[in-house]
Amino acid sequence: MNSITFATVMWLLSRIVIVIAMLVIAPLLPAPPGGIQPTVSWDVFSAWDSDHYQMIATSGYEYANDGQGHNVAFFPLFPLLVRAVMSGGLPFNVAGTVVNNLAFWGALILLCGWVQESHGQNVARWTTAVLAWCPFSLFGTVIYTEGLFLLWSTAALRAFDRKHYGWSALWGALASATRLPGIALSPAFLLVAWREKRSAFAYLPSLATAGGMGLYSLYCGIRFGDMLAFLRVQQAWQPEQAFYGQGWLKMLVQISAGTANWNRGWIQDPWHPLLFITICALGYLVWRSQSDLTRRGTLQPPRKRSRLQRLCVEQGYGFYSLFILLWLLAGDPLINMIMVWGGGYLLVRERTKLRPVAVTYGFCSLAVILSPGRTISAERHAYGIVSISIALGLLLARYPRWGWATLLFFTLVLVSFAVRFAQHLWVA
Known part of the structure; x- marks a missing residue:
């Protein structure tokens, strides 16, 4: 199975799961508080930011x-492409869904091929599976910009890695015209070109990437008399915070003490923190025991060593079970924290194995996400950093047992997110 076929299979299977969750499971469930009763229609793919893209595309x-x-606040390339497809007679919900899904499919194909060139087939397949089955891949199917952004950013990184600077400049400009985080490509290209002492042409993509956002800024200046209009309105989309990083502190408290206790400002429900401490203590004991077994295993003859390795595997399953319990206890704040800070840890851990442009882009993108100190949609934007998926693919290729367990967990959360989005409940 070549890279195109494998990426297509991953895309198709994961999209089928999403469609079943949104069009079969969600309509059978009662309407949740604050949500709606989904219908079997294209409307399930449109909610939250989708409404703004529809207004831009139509009005x-x-x-x-x-x-x-x-x-x-929403960049123009995605609604422009949707408007172009709508000119063929398709309604917005259909056109937006088609554009995002096809772009996401293309992103998976490009990613699989690029990683196979640089890291081999095994890593490429794990990386593609990670990007396709991650719960936030939902936003590569609904009417959002994730699919298109991943397509352009992956194409730009791949072209720069191959020293195809003209193509890298084009794809980078399209990425920054799709979403604000696309600007992270510009310093990434600049730093890699300088560090590797590439030719003067290598600096072209850095300048061109900023051009996508620059053209939109020029449009805002001509149309509204304010070249920074798209930045000024960001404040209205973000909750006020008393200090930098208040949102991250809130997430830590929600994970460890519970959302209800955070809302009340004191420990009214002691069970959440007690359960959290218990799970963490058990996890520490499992980790210590596994470390001891691993150390002892290196000193044992092969027969006893294999038995100790089986015990390590069994304890690994115990650690996985504890993580599931922690997720059931903490919910979305745990997932959101892992996506951003866990993604940063992966980049640090795998930095020597990643391609220089990939790891540099990853850190630049995280800097863009963390710079406001706010947390809203940070986990979804972290998913859009393709370097994190490559880093996780590298890790899971070395530990395939954990890889299958990770994909199983991804699928469970993906179904949950898809149902919630169809019910117009906030996901990310």
Whole structure:
């Protein structure tokens, strides 16, 4: 099975799971508080940011410097492509879904081929599976920009790695015209070109990538008289915080003490922190025991060593079970924290094995995400950093047992997210 076929299979199977969750499971469930009763229609793929993209595609941009949220915060390339497809007679919900899904499919194919060139087939397949089955891959199917952004950013990174600077400049400009985090490609290309002492042409993609956002800024200046309109309205989309990083502190408290206790400002429900401490203590004991077994195993003859290795595997399953319990206890804050900070840890851990442009882009992207100190949608933006998926693919290729367990967990959460999105409940 070549890289194109494998990427297509991963894309198709994961999208089938999402469609079943949204069009079969969700309509059978009662409407949740604050949500809606989904119908078997294209409407399930449109919610939250999708409404803004629809307004842009059908009516254009609007903006006023009044401290309120306006659709000028959303970059233009995705709605422009959707508008082009709509000109063929398709309604917005169909056109938006088709554009994002096809782009996500293309991103998986490009990623699988690129990683196979640089790291081999095994790593390429794990990386592609990670990107396809990650719970936030839901946003590569609904009417959001994840699929398109992953396509352009992966194409730009791959072209730069191959020293195809013209193509890298084009794809980078399209990425920054799709979403604000695309600007992270610019310093990444600049740093790699300087560090590796590449030719003067290697600096072209860094300048061109900024051009995508620059053209949109110029449009805002001509249309609204404010070249930074898309930045000014960001404040309206983010909750106020008393200090930098308040959102991350809130997540830590929600994980360890519980959301209800955070909302009340004191420990009214002692069971959550007690269960959290118990799970962490058990996890530490399992880790210590496994470390001791591993150390003893290196000193034992082969027969006893294999028995100790089986015990290590069994304890690994115990650790996995404890993680599932922690997820059931803490919920979304745990997933969100892992996506961003766990992604950063993976980049640090695998930095010597990743391609220089991939690891540099990963750190630059995380810097863009963390710079406001806010947490809203940070986990979804971290998913859009393709370098994190490559780093996880490298890790799981070395530990395939954990890889299968990870994909199983991904699938479970993916179904949950798909149902919630169809019910118009917040996901990321």
